[in-house]
Amino acid sequence: MKTFLATLFLLFCFLSNTNCWRVFHRGRAVGGNLGSPGNEETLYGVKDIPDQWFDQVLDHFNPTDTRTWKQRYFTNDQFYDYSVGGPVFLMIGGEGAASPIWMISGAWIDYAMKFGALCLQLEHRYYGKSHPTIDISTKNLQYLTSQQALADLAGFIMAMNEKLKLPSKTKWIVFGGSYPGSLAAWMREKYPHLVHGAMSASGPLLAEVDFQGITLIYTFSN
Template identity: 65%
Template structure:
């Protein structure tokens, strides 16, 4: 049955992709457009300490519309953001749930959305935010569901896109007695401190239909740096429609502003022509083609003017009033340990990143941006979490994650779909490992 299910899921794996990191700093998860009942169950806080008996309530969702006798259980794994209940009423996985008579479950990741395992998000409590704890969460959840819903005899299939895709693959290996197979879409299963290759893929994607597009963006990015060096903050504020007058007091302020603009382009590439409309995302019409059409339009001015037009177009389509480029405000927001809409969304991403690295630096020469070195990303961690979060600490943390991954040998039925313009595919499985470990590389039309 594993082989049959793999062949089913090869075709739609990319529909699970949601990006490991929501690229734009302040981007919020889209609200669900469909009311779906939420459920809760009692979860352990620390799965690796028998003496720790503390528990908390974790959120999950159910769609039993397609259940047939003997059908499998599809378990959608949540990631670094609130679990969106829209997935319980839309998405390609439901097409296959109907074909196979599957029960559909979705589990929200600890520390995200409404799944709060601790009273706050202090640095001390964040030690319970890890992929190892998340995998144990899934196993405990499945055990509870099998007992309470009588699902012990069903075949379980773990599904996820991006980081949840990595979790799905690791879950199939670590808990083979529980899960029959996994679909790991755009799953970066290799940890890396300096992921400069991310922007290399961005450059290749931008050049596919417009060979000069990344070059023009590079020129514009360098002009931004030139204006910063001349302290022309009023012009930059007006041209890029910033929320407040740009203030540059340090190299971190400067790099943050450059990174903020660059991440709008990264976001477009990572989510190019995806299927997030059903989730309520507004900016799906902004594609690589749209960005590069603007960057090649001489009537809009020089490269810098076109770059500013791109930013204004994206923010307008996002429904954003302006661009918030204050590094001081950004770090202050993330230092807030209370459970707020910000802390339960994107701030969890940056806190989670210390286990994997994945810093998208501009240190490679084969990419279209300047001014976003690895040192900037590392200093950002130190500014938010404290001086102990330096390069040595982060490297050590990532190496431990890599050791954990290396201990998980890919021997079990898993499908690894990857879109080739998605920068995360570089850290995924891109060739078949065996008959039951299938890599699917997908070209994307523009």
């Protein structure tokens, strides 16, 4: 009996180790630790949020490369008064498809309701429906970097300021969790002339193998 139980236990451990990597790997959930604020099928109105597309630059650091691609984003302006203005909240996409669920649920939506904010979500290049290149060959993956992603955000902010005719004093607040949390903090550091504040939840700011720490960072201008 003891031999049977020991064998059963070893089999269980083996099956667990060979399958858990699909959802959890190196101290983090596959696809990011942020998670989702709810089930898309149970949230009323999520299907009414359409995909929108922004002409994004492929390589922000090569002025001779004029190639562009379509980057997906979502908008929720139900709390925003264009005649009065207000803050703009930008949810940063990470290593997974952007979800319209975030446009109607989550703490940031509660904040948007309180402060009359315009809410936008930008999908990260190479994820979801945002495909900068025709394939993900090693050559094309040279454009998949956090520096390019930050420049994507900067270009998007400047374009939205112009497209939506936002007041010059509009304050942009970026939101992100896990890897997007890092992007949020870096965005505030690198582009302070565009971003007034950042909410970085569980954002690993320094590279570390098997990172399992949790940080919560708020950065705002005076």
